[in-house]
Amino acid sequence: MPDIFDLFRKIEKPSEPAQPISFILVGLGNPGARYTFTRHNAGFMTIDYLSQKLSFKVDRSRFHALVGETVIAGRRGLVMKPQTYMNASGEAVREAAAFYKLSPRDIIVICDDINLAPGKIRVRKKGSDGGQKGLRSIIEQLSSDEFVRIRMGVGAKPRPDYDLADWVLGEFPDEDKKLFFSAMERVGENLSLIVGGDIDRAMNLLN
Numbered sequence: 001m002p003d004i005f006d007l008f009r010k011i012e013k014p015s016e017p018a019q020p021i022s023f024i025l026v027g028l029g030n031p032g033a034r035y036t037f038t039r040h041n042a043g044f045m046t047i048d049y050l051s052q053k054l055s056f057k058v059d060r061s062r063f064h065a066l067v068g069e070t071v072i073a074g075r076r077g078l079v080m081k082p083q084t085y086m087n088a089s090g091e092a093v094r095e096a097a098a099f100y101k102l103s104p105r106d107i108i109v110i111c112d113d114i115n116l117a118p119g120k121i122r123v124r125k126k127g128s129d130g131g132q133k134g135l136r137s138i139i140e141q142l143s144s145d146e147f148v149r150i151r152m153g154v155g156a157k158p159r160p161d162y163d164l165a166d167w168v169l170g171e172f173p174d175e176d177k178k179l180f181f182s183a184m185e186r187v188g189e190n191l192s193l194i195v196g197g198d199i200d201r202a203m204n205l206l207n
Contacts (some may be wrong), residue, residue, distance in 0.1 A: 021069070021100045023077040023195060025050075028091055028111040028134035030169075032085045036205065039154035042112035042180070043134070044081050046152060049184045050191065051079070063099070065092040073196035082134075088175040089134040090141030107147040108194060110187070111135060114168065116153025119179030121186060121206045124151050125199055148194060150206075152183055 004032030029035065037045070051058050051068065058068035058079050065080045079099065082092035097107060111132050116122055126146040129136035139145045155176060157167040172180055186206060193202040 004173045012106050015144050018019060019076045022075045022102070023102070023106045023108065024080060024093065024096055024102060024193075025070075025072075026080045026082065026089070026107065026109045026138075027130075028089050028109065029081065030085050031081075032178075035169065037171045038105060038169050039112050039114075039172065040086060042152040042154055043110040045180075046110045046150075046187060047079060047081055049181075050188055053188045055127050063092050063095040065096070067096075067150070073192040075195055076129070084136075086134045087202050088137055090137035090139070093138050094141040102130065104144040107138075107142075108150065109135065109138060109147060110150045110152065112154045112168065113151035114154055114156050114164075116151060116155075117179075118155045118172065118176040119183050120153035121150065121183050122153075123148065123194065123199065123203045123206050137153040148199060152180065 012135060013156050026048030027043030030043035031128070035041050035077065054070050054072070056068050056070040056079065058066050060067050065082045065085050068079045070077060070079055078096060080092060082089040084091050095109065097104070098184055111134055113122065113130070115130065125148055126150070128145065128181065129139055135149060138147070151190060154172070157164060190205050193199070
């Protein structure tokens with residue numbers, strides 16, 4: 001009589017090797033509970049929303065960031081929340097890109113934008129930092145601006161003399177929070193287009 005374990009071995013299917021990491025999705029923000037719901041943490045908040053929507057965790061410490069993995073549009077990606085503070089975000093992104101041998105075009109960055117009203121989104125294939133210091137750090141560290149960025153509107157400061165740091169490190173009022181959450185939902189609905197390479201269509205739907 002054949003051994004029952006031999007029977008199980010015969011019907012076992014060989015496990016398929018995991019596909020390599022082929023893109024990096026980065027949300028920008030500042031670490032620490034005091035910054036969790038601030039405007040400058042729009043990238044972190046969007047990553048947290050996506051992690052719930054797509055059922056993955058961003059809780060491992062690597063590359064000076066909290067990281068996780070997910071599959072979007074058939075591609076396996078690394079998801080990052082740099083823990084270096086906003087102005088040095090590029091260090092974490094550069095380390096991860098170098099480890100996985102990815103080019104800037106394989107990177108998608110989500111960040112806040114004070115030039116857009118809450119609820120507005122702007123997707124770009126490349127471009128300047130537009131005054132966003134996290135983007136500036138990434139451009140400097142990668143020596144390239146050719147990465148996709150998803151800018152999440154957080155609204156302009158209320159008057160010219162209002163301190164910019166106080167504004168971006170302040171929290172959304174309730175009416176703006178609702179608009180921002182709606183924008184996160186739209187990003188979640190269309191992220192597969194961006195990861196899958198149909199960025200022009202995503203721009204038409206989101207911008």
